[in-house]
Amino acid sequence: MDFLEELNRIVDQYDESILVMRQQTEQRLPAHQHKKGQLLLVLGGIAYLQTSEKDYYIPSNHYIWIPQNFPHNLMYNAQDLHIINVYFPEAHGEEFYNNLGIYPVSRLLSEMLSFSEKWQGNFFPGDWEFEFLKTLWGLLPKENLQRFSIQLPTTDDERLNEITADLRKRISEPLTLQDIAEKFGLSVRSLTRLFQNKLHISFIQYIKMLRIIRAMELIKNTNLTVTELAYEVGYSNISAFSNTFFQLTNMRPTEFKAML
Incomplete structure (x- = not known):
């Protein structure tokens, strides 16, 4: 099993879990997709997310929301870049979750991410960590933040x-x-x-x-x-x-x- 297959297996292993991964696992992988929605937070540099239509530039202290089953691949070259990935199970929410977008990290979201900074792995319904992360997920569209608008078409x-x-x-x-x-x-x-x-x-x-x-x-x-x-x-x-x-x-x- 190659690394891409292993990554997809890990991300989609449990349909109901919220998965937190802090390793820079997706760098330079071919285009791939997950059954879960993905919150990708960038700290300390600039990351580049490629899709079939556009190249997206994600600056430090911004996050990108990647909808379920959305083909993408991530690239970056800064050694001090820090990435946090949180994968959320399928849920019927607002239109926000159906669209790829880049947003600044608000003070509230920053505090929530700081509180959970040592969390890693799968969290399941019934875990208090799951409920905390689900609240974070529900917060995203409520902030009504302006999208970061640099998207180079390909x-x-x-x-x-x-x-x-x-x-x-x-x-x-x-x-x-x-x-x-x-x-x-x-x-x-x-x-x-x-x-x-x-x-x-x-x-x-x-x-x-x-x-x-x-x-x-x-x-x-x-x-x-x-x-x-x-x-x-x-x-x-x-x-x-x-x-x-x-x-x-x-x-x-x-x-x-x-x-x-």
Whole structure:
């Protein structure tokens, strides 16, 4: 039995249990799914969750809710990253539980997770730990928190993947639609339609997301000032950088750095 099969067996072994796993077990596994809903909490860095349609970026002190039977795989490379997984059995709840989403960890949720920080393994109906975790599960939709909105769409179009790979390498440079179109032998109209038809996002919005993702990584791994960060990811206007960062993350760069 390979590791992926063993993981799925452990997670779905008991239909009625709530399972807590603190090991970073899902890193770099192929796409897989569980019969249970999954609360994945990220501390100390940035994790990347991949699906067939989008790449999701989960910053520190955020969690992602993964619905039942939702194919996904997790990637990260920070050595100090800490992951907590809590798997919940099937239950008929609010629409919240049917949709994948990334949310900040509230003070209340943080306190509850801190209280249960040493828990590990399966907890069953009748266990007081089970009732505590079930209360935590029920709290999630009640907080009405704003979703974290950086979600990069993916495609199997080889030509577009070549273009986006080039954009990642040149993120600190001025990047215009016309320059990129000329570099890859396309008209501006063709490149615009390629992004819209294959990624369902504009070229400009894709660049914004790439730049803010890179800024998040730099905040985590360097001591650059906000001004230095802005220039490093291709912004000459500090205010525009800060406003875009806020638009996509619901916090300013200084707030994000303080949270880390």
